[in-house]
Amino acid sequence: MDKSNLIKMANDIGSFFKSEPDRALAIQGVxxxxxxxxxxxxxxxxxxxxxxxxxxxxxxxxxAVKKL
Structure with missing residues (x-):
């Protein structure tokens, strides 16, 4: 798969969870x-x-990716 597409998809997920006030929960969600x-x-x-x-x-x- 195209790396730029993967990066965009990953960052889109990150944007969704970014509003989570607890950083640890946001990382866990991603x-x-x-x-x-x-x-x-x-x-x-x-x-x-x-x-x-x-x-x-x-x-x-x-x-989050570090935890995979």
Whole structure:
């Protein structure tokens, strides 16, 4: 899958959970959504992207991806 599309999708999830006042719950929400709804190949690609720097990921998304 195109990395830019994965990044956009991940950040869209992050934007949804960003309004959660508890940062830990927001990160957990992003992580759980990715675990539940992304296929393994997509999860692997976003993890690899983060390992290479992940500059375009929102902070809470990067934290969530670290937990995958």
């Amino acid at each position: 992580e759980q959504h990715i675990r539940n709804f992304w296929e393994p190949r997509m999860r692997k690609e976003i993890v690899e992207y983060l390992e290479k720097g992940g500059a375009d990921l929102m902070d809470i998304v990067a934290e």
